[in-house]
Amino acid sequence: xxxxxxxxxxxxxxxxxxxxxxxxxxxxxxxxxxxxxxxxxxxxxxxxxxxxxxxxxxxxxxxxxxxxxxxxxxxxxxxxxxxxxxxxxxxxxxxxxxxxxxxxxxxxxxxxxxxxxxxxxxxxxxxxxxxxxxxxxxxxxxxxxxxxxxxxxxxxxxxxxxxxxxxxxxxxxxxxxxxxxxxxxxxxxxxxxxxxxxxxxxxxxxxxxxxxxxxxxxxxxxxxxxxxxxxxxxxxxxxxxxxxxxxxxxxxxxxxxxxxxxxxxxxxxxxxxxxxxxxxxxxxxxxxxxxxxxxxxxxxxxxxxxxxxxxxxxxxxxxxxxxxxxxxxxxxxxxxxxxxxxxxxxxxxxxxxxxxxxxxxxxxx
Amino acid sequence: xxxxxxxxxxxxxxxxxxxxxxxxxxxxxxxxxxxxxxxxxxxxxxxxxxxxxxxxxxxxxxxxxxxxxxxxxxxxxxxxxxxxxxxxxxxxxxxxxxxxxxxxxxxxxxxxxxxxxxxxxxxxxxxxxxxxxxxxxxxxxxxxxxxxxxxxxxxxxxxxxxxxxxxxxxxxxxxxxxxxxxxxxxxxxxxxxxxxxxxxxxxxxxxxxxxxxxxxxxxxxxxxxxxxxxxxxxxxxxxxxxxxxxxxxxxxxxxxxxxxxxxxxxxxxxxxxxxxxxxxxxxxxxxxxxxxxxxxxxxxxxxxxxxxxxxxxxxxxxxxxxxxxxxxxxxxxxxxxxxxxxxxxxxxxxxxxxxxxxxxxxxxxxxxxxx
Numbered sequence: 001x002x003x004x005x006x007x008x009x010x011x012x013x014x015x016x017x018x019x020x021x022x023x024x025x026x027x028x029x030x031x032x033x034x035x036x037x038x039x040x041x042x043x044x045x046x047x048x049x050x051x052x053x054x055x056x057x058x059x060x061x062x063x064x065x066x067x068x069x070x071x072x073x074x075x076x077x078x079x080x081x082x083x084x085x086x087x088x089x090x091x092x093x094x095x096x097x098x099x100x101x102x103x104x105x106x107x108x109x110x111x112x113x114x115x116x117x118x119x120x121x122x123x124x125x126x127x128x129x130x131x132x133x134x135x136x137x138x139x140x141x142x143x144x145x146x147x148x149x150x151x152x153x154x155x156x157x158x159x160x161x162x163x164x165x166x167x168x169x170x171x172x173x174x175x176x177x178x179x180x181x182x183x184x185x186x187x188x189x190x191x192x193x194x195x196x197x198x199x200x201x202x203x204x205x206x207x208x209x210x211x212x213x214x215x216x217x218x219x220x221x222x223x224x225x226x227x228x229x230x231x232x233x234x235x236x237x238x239x240x241x242x243x244x245x246x247x248x249x250x251x252x253x254x255x256x257x258x259x260x261x262x263x264x265x266x267x268x269x270x271x272x273x274x275x276x277x278x279x280x281x282x283x284x285x286x287x288x289x290x291x292x293x294x295x296x297x298x299x300x301x302x303x304x305x306x307x308x309x310x311x312x313x314x315x316x317x318x319x320x321x322x323x324x325x326x327x328x329x330x331x332x333x334x335x336x337x338x339x340x341x342x343x344x345x346x347x348x349x350x351x352x353x354x355x356x357x358x359x360x361x362x363x364x365x
Numbered sequence: 366x367x368x369x370x371x372x373x374x375x376x377x378x379x380x381x382x383x384x385x386x387x388x389x390x391x392x393x394x395x396x397x398x399x400x401x402x403x404x405x406x407x408x409x410x411x412x413x414x415x416x417x418x419x420x421x422x423x424x425x426x427x428x429x430x431x432x433x434x435x436x437x438x439x440x441x442x443x444x445x446x447x448x449x450x451x452x453x454x455x456x457x458x459x460x461x462x463x464x465x466x467x468x469x470x471x472x473x474x475x476x477x478x479x480x481x482x483x484x485x486x487x488x489x490x491x492x493x494x495x496x497x498x499x500x501x502x503x504x505x506x507x508x509x510x511x512x513x514x515x516x517x518x519x520x521x522x523x524x525x526x527x528x529x530x531x532x533x534x535x536x537x538x539x540x541x542x543x544x545x546x547x548x549x550x551x552x553x554x555x556x557x558x559x560x561x562x563x564x565x566x567x568x569x570x571x572x573x574x575x576x577x578x579x580x581x582x583x584x585x586x587x588x589x590x591x592x593x594x595x596x597x598x599x600x601x602x603x604x605x606x607x608x609x610x611x612x613x614x615x616x617x618x619x620x621x622x623x624x625x626x627x628x629x630x631x632x633x634x635x636x637x638x639x640x641x642x643x644x645x646x647x648x649x650x651x652x653x654x655x656x657x658x659x660x661x662x663x664x665x666x667x668x669x670x671x672x673x674x675x676x677x678x679x680x681x682x683x684x685x686x687x688x689x690x691x692x693x694x695x696x697x698x699x700x701x702x703x704x705x706x707x708x709x710x711x712x713x714x715x716x717x718x719x720x721x722x723x724x725x726x727x728x729x730x731x732x733x734x735x736x
Binding site: 053 | 496
């Protein structure tokens with residue numbers, strides 16, 4: 001039997017003893033320059049291997065030996081099979097590669113299907129009222145910072161409100177879902193669905209869309225956000241994605257603040273686009289159900305797009321002439337003013353795509 | 366500060382060494398990640414133990430390595446508690462802010478316990494030469510370091526966010542309160558971090574031998590003061606150089622923002638880590654016999670972080686193991702211990718078992734406590 005070279009530590013002091021270990025029959029003998037110790041083999045524990053690190057052998061009295069020669073340890077203690085599953089996987093190049101593919105696959109699938117699915121399942125189980133607190137707080141802070149009271153006359157408001165009620169009645173949504181009019185301030189022509197079912201439409205949007213039925217198309221879209229619980233799902237998806245990112249990137253705690261924000265922002269915007277599409281198809285169905293054409297939505301999109309282009313053209317011209325910008329180019333809905341330049345970074349699908357979808361919806365019975 | 370040992374130069378010095386490699390750690394990391402995903406996170410406790418065992422076992426000084434002995438089951442239990450607390454908090458904060466605030470208060474009251482527990486769990490489960498470390502700080506000790514944070518929290522109760530009926534408040538007053546809060550937070554931050562570091566050293570043991578430091582809080586204020594000046598001057602440089610460049614071409618704007626953000630971010634983190642790391646280690650002694658020398662450099666660490674950041678971003682996170690190993694190796698290469706007496710003489714004691722809940726809560730709520 002060949003002795004194993006090891007460092008022996010008695011567990012009572014920091015003394016390092018250069019020792020040899022011999023396994024003979026049922027006994028393990030550790031011997032060093034000035035002494036020796038003997039332990040029963042069955043009470044001696046050989047710790048599982050961890051790549052590139054020496055092997056720890058624990059004895060019943062709390063002492064331990066550290067040996068570098070894994071082969072000798074495994075032969076002497078007959079623990080070749082004591083390698084743990086994780087260790088075998090780590091040392092097998094094929095498995096490491098499969099794990100890599102598995103992780104990439106899981107991240108991609110989790111992002112595409114897993115996170116949205118979990119968020120939807122949770123959202124469906126929570127009542128709409130749970131969101132109303134956020135809605136009130138959100139509305140209040142928007143009123144303080146962005147919005148001004150509406151300038152629309154009572155007649156226009158009544159007409160639009162009637163259409164909104166008609167649309168809402170055609171859904172399963174409760175009557176607590178309501179419409180609010182506001183002067184949009186710097187955000188301009190815009191419509192939102194706040195959590196809890198508050199839909200806000202700005203005066204500027206009504207100015208761009210004077211035809212009540214075109215405004216109805218936009219309202220139907222916003223009701224799609226309410227019906228599908230998009231604001232709640234947004235919050236849930238962001239939380240789930242952030243948790244997952246923290247779990248994966250946890251190794252670089254000090255860098256996470258900087259490095260993790262980028263992928264989470266991208267994920268966030270990707271999900272927003274899916275929600276817009278979902279709300280669009282809900283709107284098409286709702287428009288048809290209330291005897292309207294999905295083409296109305298296409299028209300509304302075009303009108304908004306044209307206004308945006310005109311404002312941009314005007315601003316470019318003013319810039320050339322050295323004049324100050326007349327007005328910020330109004331975003332078509334939320335912050336879509338960027339979507340031409342940064343397709344993925346936009347929170348809205350490109351308008352052409354949505355217009356085409358509306359036309360398709362018109363054709364299909 | 367402790368009186369320097371009389372013949373510092375003649376003392377034998379033992380350099381730290383890290384022998385792990387990016388390739389090995391990548392295999393451990395990716396298998397950890399894969400098994401954690403497949404088991405819906407349950408394996409993550411075992412993954413954490415494997416990771417820590419790998420880093421400890423590859424850290425050598427004076428012919429011996431460190432070892433980690435944390436029990437995955439204890440970590441799993443702690444993780445479950447942490448996840449439940451985190452889910453409860455984030456759920457409530459979205460829908461019932463008042464209840465969430467109450468929960469935050471409870472968690473804040475528990476924070477000293479969480480921190481003391483996590484420090485103890487880490488220490489007790491670490492060993493060198495088969496001799497365990499220990500930590501005997503308790504709730505009261507940690508509270509003595511954390512209490513100024515309560516001042517910052519108390520200021521937020523003055524804002525109408527919390528109490529709209531009682532305080533009809535002009536926006537200007539709200540802004541003043543928020544500004545006051547930010548200034549208070551900045552003013553107490555060095556105190557809290559410094560006190561925590563001091564507490565960690567002064568209540569730690571190696572075997573029966575106590576660690577100690579006579580480090581004052583003033584040194585921490587100096588470091589954070591320099592960091593504040595760095596942020597301000599970086600802002601000035603970005604404004605002076607960046608704005609004319611941005612005027613030349615709007616295409617350059619995102620590039621300037623990213624470079625400034627990453628560059629300044631890396632430098633700030635590097636400054637904080639290197640200065641505080643050096644400060645704490647250089648002022649720590651073990652049993653009056655053994656001292657440390659830490660020589661982290663700002664420039665080298667900044668480059669390390671910057672390269673790591675870009676490598677992680679461009680590899681979609683796959684370079685994390687490589688990045689982590691680089692930093693740990695640099696940390697080890699710049700640390701040594703000096704001992705007037707043979708290392709063999711330290712004597713052990715029996716450490717009580719400590720549950721992992723504290724440490725895991727600390728990790729999930731992102732309280733960085735690493736020495």
